[in-house]
Amino acid sequence: MRCNAARTIISSHGHPWYPQPCPRSDPAFTVSHLKNGSPATVSRAGVLFLNEADVGWQPYVQSWVDELNQVQDHIDTKETAWLEALVNQYIPPTIDNIRKNKWKHITPLMDFAMVSTLCSILEGLLTKKNCPPGSDKDVYEAYFQYAAVWAFGGCFGADKANDFRKMFSEWWRAEWGKTSFKFPDEGLVFDYYVELKSDGSGKVEGKHWKERVPSYTHATGEGASFSDIVVPTMDTTRLSFLINMLMPRQKPVMLVGAAGSAKTTIFQDNLSQLPDELMFFAISFNSFTNAGSLQPILEQPLEKKTGTMFAPPGTKKLIYFIDDVNMPSPDKYGTQSAIALLRQQIDYGGFYDLKKLTMKEIRGVQYLGAMNPTAGSFFIIDRMQRHFATFATLFPENDVLYTIYYKILAGHFASGSFADSINKVVGDKNQLANKIIGAALMLHKLVADAFLPTAVKFHYAWNLRELSRITQGMLMSSPDNYHEPFTIIRLWLHESYRVYGDRLTDEQDAGRFNEMVLRCSKNFFEDENQDDLHQKPLAFTKFAKWSPGMDADEELPYFQVADGKKLSLILTKKLEEYNESNARMDLVLFEQARQALLPCAS
Structure with a gap:
């Protein structure tokens, strides 16, 4: 203009x-x-x-192919001709079909962004190791199909009405089922990766991602934290593969998914394993983040190299991890200034000094981002989104959830010196962990289906974080204080009431929740006396075993208080001690008040 x-x-x-x-x-x-x-x-x-279709993505692809020919010595004129033919064969029909069927990505994506992601993935795949000199066209086509599946379909999501990822997978198999490379029929095309056969034939094959899922080792001892626990799954493995392939090539990556879909966990797990030459700096956006508050944060890990050039310390490269990218509130013109500042740095290599009004050149940095499409501004401006390789993180299936939390709880029981009745294994399953996780998943589904968010009860939002909080509470059990399955089951009931029950706002909802808990308890713990299992008070806390002779820094056990009178006496005594040295609080510690204090004091 x-x-x-x-x-x-x-x-x-x-x-x-x-x-x-x-x-x-x-x-x-x-x-x-x-x-x-x-x-x-x-x-x-x-x-x-000029709209997106006027110039199109073809000039970019042609430029990329020419550059690939120069930087990869095993890719010659013949290979570039193959790539150009594959581009013309696969990309236009795929884009046209997505537009024709109105399949929606989890966040809006431009055609150019998907094509750019395709090229970046191909850069990581078409190496001399994967495509040795002399490889035929079938090898290149197999890797091209894998890259195209994730570039065009990796951002499809699923909801109760439509599973766009499944639709894309079915269309891909039907459309390209007669090509030289065909994904196996079981599952979705996203469930497979491409690898050279080990027989030395130079051919490729599709292998299931479950074959590459690392084994889980439960972390114990000093320094072990629940927040550091990551149970590898097929989803985390294949997304980590893409992230670790794109990061060294300076391609920004964004994971988009609802709350509790492990976006941040996947990034944090990969960033914690960076080599020495890389460092990362995490920034969490919120509704108040703007360009003025963001710029000093971006400058914190940088040091001055020359007059106007800034970079990470020494020869390191810096990765900014931006969590909740779309959270900044737009101004009255619809601009999110924090995102505009990031885009300025990516597009122009820096931003302006706010005092001198001169351009600061920022080198050696790149970006990773996580975004919840149901919060904040829901999406970000396409001029920023186009820079990222964007993939969806979907809510795990029930069997995946079971695997995650079963491995954590069974690992906890196996790592400690728990009684044989708690560590009883039938086949390859810890029976107690198997029942508790089964009951937890059943209860979570019942709660999520029954208590839906409304304008008044907007906090009725249930995701993986609730299951994680319950599991975290279960990991506070110790073999010194938990000698039988009965007490462990009581602990699960207590954590469920604290995580779910404490968020319910009226007696009707609380009554329905009690019925759900009883139903799950009878289904999975039929061998236990239900009256004894649900006997009040159902109270677990740390302060119940505190005594005046204990060190203030000593870790107290998390244990049940079976006697309601004892719990009342302990809390009353603590209140008296508080009133002796602080402004007096005349509190009546009735049963509900005592229950509400337990999680606060633990």
């Missing part, structure tokens, strides 16, 4: 624009829309409109 009257531009924030060098004295902008333009601006602007 070229404007011959600069005074009509009311605010530079009104238009998401790129300043462009212009030999004339009047300003020239590249804007994505004129939604915020005043009538005077629109009437005086000379607009050259």
Whole structure:
């Protein structure tokens, strides 16, 4: 857009624009829309409109193929001709079919963004190891199919109405089932990776990702934290493969999924294993984050190299991990200034010094991002989104959830000196852990289906975090204080009431929840006396075993208080001690108040 009257531009924030060098004295902008333009601006602007289809993605792909030919010595003219043919064979029909069927990605993506992701994945796959000199076209086509599946379908999600990822998988098999490479029929095309056969034939085959899932080792001892526990699954394994392949190639990666879908966990697990030459800096966005508050945070891990150039310390490379990318509140013009600042750094290699008003050149940095499409602004501007290779993190299936939490709980029982009745194994399953996790998953599903969020009960949102909190409470059990399965089951009941029951707002919901707990208890713990199992008080805490002779830093056991009178006496005594040295609080510690204090004091 070229404007011959600069005074009509009311605010530079009104238009998401790129300043462009212009030999004339009047300003020239590249804007994505004129939604915020005043009538005077629109009437005086000379607009050259280019949509995404005018230039298209073909010039980018051609440039990428030419560059690949120069940097990869095993890719010659013949291989580049194969790649160009594969591009023309696969990309246009795939994009047309997505648009025709109106399949929706979990966040809006431009065609160019998907094609750019395809090229980045191919860069990581078409190495000399995977494609030795002399490899035939079938090898390149197999890797091309794998890259295309994730570039175009990796951001598809699923909801109660539609499973777009499954639809894409079925279409891919039907459309390309007669090509030289065919994904195995079981499951989805996303469940397989491509690898050279070990027989030395130079052929490739599709192998299931479950064959590459690492084994889980339960961490114990000093320094072990529940937040550091990561149970490898097929989803985490294949996403980690893509992340670790794209990061060294300076390609920003974004994971998009609902709360509790392990976006942050996957990134943190990979970032914790970075080599020495890489470092990371985590930033969590919120609704108050703006460019003014973000820029000093971005500058914290950087050091000055020359006059206006800044970079990470020494020769290291820096990875910014931005959590909740879409959380900043838009201003009245719809601009999220924090995201605009990040985009300026990515597009132009830096941002302006707020005091000197000179450009700061930022080198040696790249970005990873996580985003919840049901929160904040729901999505980010396409000019920022196009830079990222975007993949969806879906809520795990029930069998995957069982595997995750069973391994954690069974690992906890096996790592300690728990009684044989707690560690009883039938086949290859710890029977107690098997029953508790089964009951926990059943209860979670009942709660999630029955207690839906409303305008008044907006906090009725249930995800993996609830299951994690219950499991975290279970891991506070110790062999010194838990000698039989009965006490462990009581602990699960207590944690369930604290995690779910404490968030319910009326007696009717609380009554329904009690019925759900009883139903799960009878289904999975039929051998136990149900009256004894649910006997009140159902109270577990740490302070019950505190005594005056104990060290203040000593770790107290998390154990049940079976006597309601004893619990009342302990809390009353603690209240008296508090009142002796603080402003007096005359509290009546009735049963519900005592129950509410337990998680606060633990």
